[in-house]
Structure formats: structure tokens, C-alpha cells
Amino acid sequence: MSSKKMITLKSSDGRIFEVEEAVAQESQTIKHMIEDGYGNSVIPLPNVTGRILYKIIEFCTKHVAVEEDIKQKSVEPTVVVEDVKQKSVEPTVVEDVKQKSVELPVDDDAWDAEPSDIDEWDAQFIDVDESTMFELIVASNYLNIKRLMDLSAQAIADMMKDKTVEEIRKIFNIQNDFTPEEEMKIRNENSWAYE
């Protein structure tokens, strides 16, 4: 296996991650930094904690693998986690995510097939608590990883979709700046959506 270029990332809490360049470049932000010549030193990500960065790397690793059409029995995030304070380096593969063989969505004859395995993987990946989901969308926005932004935005929209107008105001701390007459008019205008 040819040695691939590794990129070193540092989270806000000082944890160091080494990832393959292809994986790091899933983030447009990091990709631009690499193109600007910063790929050979540690790239600091002060807006992302180690916990979230780990998850993001897991996501990007998986999607790069899928794109490269690699059939794997298990997917291991290629991460070397170091605690900067420790003197001895202990490379640990923290999580071993066993997967069924990865199949790319096939165009024609998969017409009868169920959604691809990657969709299931994504659904499991994003099945996290609110706090993590919030951090994922904020971090993926900062790192500009479109696929993850969309996945988390969709998941949050799904949580919101049955909420009432008043609940949405409370959840996002939004002031109602309509007069009661205006609000009534708008509800009438969009009455089909309420039925």
C-alpha cells in the first residue's frame, strides 16, 4: 500500500489527529489551507473540540472510503490520538466500527433496491444527542463539509417539523414581531399547510 500523505490537525483542547490527506480534504476549509501551503505543519482548529473532531474524522473517513469504491468488512478511523500532555505516545485505535460490505448506489438495476448502506450508516452516525448534533452542525459549517452539514441540517429539521409556531419561537428564542392581525392573515394565506 503506497504511503499516503498525512495531515495533522489539532483540536481546541489540544488533541492531535493525523489523517490521510484525502480525508482531511473533505473539509473545504482544510483543503484551502493545504492549498495555501499549510499542509506540512499542524493545522489548528480552535473552533472544534477533540470529541467532535473525532466524530467528524470518522464521517469523512467513511465517505472517502465509499467514494474510492473500497469494499470493507470493517471501517477503522485512521486516527492516532495523542494527549499532548503525555510524554509517551500511545497510538490507539479508539473505535472499531464493523460494517457490512459497502456498496455504492448502482444506477439502473438497483431500481428495486433499498436505500444504500451508506444511507443507513449516515442515519446511525447522526443518531446522537442534541448537544452533539448542535456541535456537529456548527463544526461542519466552520470546516465546510457540505455532506455533513446537510446530514445534520436534515436531522434537525426532522426534529422540528411537527413543532408548533410557538414552540419554535421558544426553542430558538425568537421574538414574535407580528401583530395578531398580521399573524392571522399569514395563517389564512398558508392555510393549506395547517390542515
Next chain:
Amino acid sequence: MDHDFNTSSLNIPPISYPNFVTSPITSPWMDARIWSRIPPRLLDRILTFLPPTAFFRARSVCKRFYALLFSPPFLDLYLQIPHQLHTWFIFFMQNVHITNMATNNTTHKPTFEAYLLNPNEASWHRVHFPLIPPGYSPSASSGGLICWVSNEPGSKSLLLSNPIIGSISPLPPTLAPRLFPSVGLAVTNSSVDVTVAGDDMVSPYAVKNLSSESFHLDNGGFYSVWGTTCCLPRLCSLESGQMVHARGKFYCMNYSPFSVLEYDVAANNWSKIQAPMRRFLRSPTLTESRGRLLLVAAVEKSKLNVPKSLRLWALQECGGAWAEVERMPHQLYLQFEEVEGCRGFTCIGHGDFVFIMIKQQENRSSSHGHGNINDNKLGLLFDFYRKNWTWIGPCPYIINDDGGDRQELVGFAYEPRLATPTSGLVDHLAAQLSSV
């Protein structure tokens, strides 16, 4: 873009609602301490993923949300995102064509009403079309737009409208005068294709001459205003209605004997494809699912002792050959037949769903008195992915009181979309052409 807020023109009864409505138990708890910190731009992105009903309700939250529908940055975001297709259906009560010829257009109601069916939840919604002029009928649907065609024989006027936004974009009228044509519409974010096919009233001897003319417009600046014409194969018999679009081609049923007509838009060429089991089909309809053309029909082969069934065939890539992809379970088909009572049925497909709708006849009053539970069903909804069949009841907004007009329910696949950029292209073209 200004909206007219005059609610009296919408003919909607006043809605009373409590100040606070509790949401269903299944709606997950969202902690305001977390979510109130979300930046507005990210919140906008989340809003683009809301299903259409939730988005339109959210417009009542505050003025900023309300205005998003008219905000180009928001709409750009909306258009970029690969959307989970909202595979809905839209239905209209339409006067049957035969009476259209005899009666005046004054019998039409002033405001058109349509009924949306969300197959994921089997829920109904009602939408009004206040701006459609009388004398038009809906004839095709694609990419969130409905195509309306003028009823009067002659050169046909067409309108494209987005029902949930309320926009209307007229197309230039067809060049050939036509009588009850079939219409095919294919809309993407960057192009519009319309094909109108049927009797072009050319021959003075009342002999049908079937031809088609096509309209194309794209954001590369290329357009063709009905200049692309073609003759249909000999001995065709079209029924007016919608043509189905799949993989760059329009398809419609041909009768006596059944076959399928295919129009290749890019090549401007019509051809005929034999239908499977053509002598034994009943109520064949064409529809589309996941880019494949489907033929749905009941099969009755009484002489050969094959059990009656309702089958779905998909047209294969090589063209010309059909493969049976699904068959209604036999027991269910017997129930279906009983409910259907030989009224005939039609099928509409969208995404993973195929809706088999029993033709509702105008003499509902005669069957109304029976109190038979079977009268309460509009049709069967089949979900390809989950492989299940669900009965769908009648639309709760349709009242059986129209004694006079013969009306029937017609349905189309419909994808509710907040933004339909091609209607802007059509408006721009109309402005260009009118200034010539």
C-alpha cells in the same frame, strides 16, 4: 415580489385557533439552551430541509422567516441542496371533456381548488389557485409546476403555475390549432420542455392528423417556441391527458390495440412500443418511478385460466421489452375488484409510490345510500420500497353535492417546491417576445 394579502379573495372561512397547541407526543424535546445559540444562517439552512407543510407553518414564526420565501440567498441555498424528494400527489375535480364542448366556460367555479395527498402520512391538504382564469384545465405536472391548458379548440394557451407560491407564467400559444391534446411537461432547475400532441385539425375532412409540437427553454439561452414539430406514427389513437416523462422521453398510451407511444425529445422522433399482454389488459395507465416508465394494468385472461391480477411492468433500458416488476397480491386484488366495481381505475406514480385510483363516477348519489363500507375508498397506495399496499379513503375536502356537472377527479405526481427558477426563465422569455 409582493403578495396580495387580501384574504377575502381567497374564499377561505375564518380559522379560529387556540393560542398554544400541544404537539404530538412523538415530537422530540428540543432544549432552548442549546438551540437558541444557533447562528441565523445555519438556522436558515435547517429551514430549507423542512417538509413543505412545516416550512409554510414556520413562516408565521417571525417576519424574518416569513420573508425567506422571497429572499434570493435563501432560495439559492434551497436550490443547491439535494432534496429528499417530496413525492406528493395533486388532484383536481375536472369537468369531463365531452361536456366541455357543449357547455360554456361559465359553469366553472371562479377559483380553482386542488387537493394534495402526502403519501408518507396519507394526509390531505387543500390549495387554492386564485389566479388561474376560467377556461383552463390542468394537464401536466413536473418539478413543482402545474401546466394548465386552455379548453377551447384552437391554438392552445398554456400556463405554468406553482400552487404553493401562487405564481403564474404564461407560455406562448401553440402554433397549430388543437382539440384536446395530450401534454407532456418536464421541468428541471434549469430547463423546461413541453410537448403538445394530438389532432391538429389540419384536415378539412375531419380526419385526424396527429402531430406534436414542442417547446424548449433553458438557462443556457437556448429556446424553441413550438418550432419543433413531428408527426405521430400512423393509426394512433390518443386520449387527451398527461404524457409521462422518463429519461428524456415522453410516453402516452395508444388504444385499440394497446401500445405505448414514445417521443424522444432530443431526437424529435415518435415511435410505437408494443404493450405487454396487450389483448388482456384493462385500464392500462403509464406512470413513472425512479426514472423508469411503468405500465400498470389489470390482467384478465379468463379463457386461459390465469388468475386475474393487477400488474406493474417496467420498460427495460434496451427499449421495447417489458419486465413484470410487481403484482398485487391475489387476495387484495379480489377486494380491489369488489370496491372498484368495474368503474375502471387510473394510476399515478411518484418516487417510491404508485397510487391506483378508482374512477369516481358522478352518480355517487345512487351508491351513497347503500352505506357500504367499500364506497369509502378512493384507491390503493403501493410503496415500492416497503412493499406494502394501503387503502386511501376519499378526500375529506370534496363534497358530493355537484348534481349538475359531470366531474371526475384527475391526479398528477406533484413535488411541492419553494422555488421554481424556470418560471422566471419563462417570464423573461415572454417579456422578450412581447417586446418584438
